[in-house]
Amino acid sequence: SAVISQKPSRDICQRGTSLTIQCQVDSQVTMMFWYRQQPGQSLTLIATANQGSEATYESGFVIDKFPISRPNLTFSTLTVSNMSPEDSSIYLCSVGIGQSGNTIYFGEGSWLTVV
Amino acid sequence: GENVEQHPSTLSVQEGDSAVIKCTYSDSASNYFPWYKQELGKGPQLIIDIRSNVGEKKDQRIAVTLNKTAKHFSLHITETQPEDSAVYFCAATQISSGSARQLTFGSGTQLTVLP
Numbered sequence A: 001s002a003v004i005s006q007k008p009s010r011d012i013c014q015r016g017t018s019l020t021i022q023c024q025v026d027s028q029v030t031m032m033f034w035y036r037q038q039p040g041q042s043l044t045l046i047a048t049a050n051q052g053s054e055a056t057y058e059s060g061f062v063i064d065k066f067p068i069s070r071p072n073l074t075f076s077t078l079t080v081s082n083m084s085p086e087d088s089s090i091y092l093c094s095v096g097i098g099q100s101g102n103t104i105y106f107g108e109g110s111w112l113t114v115v
Numbered sequence B: 001g002e003n004v005e006q007h008p009s010t011l012s013v014q015e016g017d018s019a020v021i022k023c024t025y026s027d028s029a030s031n032y033f034p035w036y037k038q039e040l041g042k043g044p045q046l047i048i049d050i051r052s053n054v055g056e057k058k059d060q061r062i063a064v065t066l067n068k069t070a071k072h073f074s075l076h077i078t079e080t081q082p083e084d085s086a087v088y089f090c091a092a093t094q095i096s097s098g099s100a101r102q103l104t105f106g107s108g109t110q111l112t113v114l115p
Helices: none
Strands: A004-007 A010-013 A019-025 A031-037 A043-050 A068-072 A075-080 A089-097 A103-106 A110-114 B004-007 B010-014 B019-025 B032-038 B045-051 B056-059 B062-067 B072-077 B086-092 B109-114
Touching: A004 A089, A019 A031, A019 A089, A031 A075, A043 A068, A043 A075, A075 A089, A103 B032, A103 B045, B004 B086, B010 B019, B019 B086, B019 B109, B032 B062, B045 B056, B045 B062, B072 B086
Parallel strands: A010 A110, B010 B109
Antiparallel strands: A004 A019, A019 A075, A031 A043, A031 A089, A068 A075, A089 A103, A089 A110, B004 B019, B019 B072, B032 B045, B032 B086, B056 B062, B062 B072, B086 B109
16 A cells, blocks of 8 residues: 655635645655545546646646646645635545556545635 | 446445445446545545456455446445445546556445444
């Protein structure tokens, strides 16, 4: 398995501010994924982050709102910019681990409430 | 793209009974089907997964079956216990060329095990 640490685990943020979420993995991984889970909903992919290249965003998510960094093979950050109450969600980091990176694990999530 | 449907959305069973959750997928190229358990306040925990080269996989009280022809897979929990109460998500993706890809999730099933 994998140990995936996310920070912060929980935060209350003011409208209009930005927050950066960190994801640290205990092993090197090629691809990391960022998901959003709105209250009572399923998980939706925000973007895929490869080390050394620009993140690939899914429809409905843009880089200006959710900038991502991937400086090395064990770390990534997701910033939620200019937050509004609609951004109140759990943000989850995910990686593929194991042979061929084909078992997918999640971090514990970062629970953001925007007031 | 892939579409995953999950049923039922809620399921209540008596302790000791079995629980079955079903998912269908649309993309015949999908070959990896994990199941996640999410307890309140926590991130999704991988509980079992199956790949398209097998039809069934079992791990103690949990089993997953896959029917590639019909494009559906199911989670079976036997001898349920109150601690099995959680939201369960199915997911599907294509693993190829040694790299993980983003998961497409079902809508989730809230399982309640009544003591």
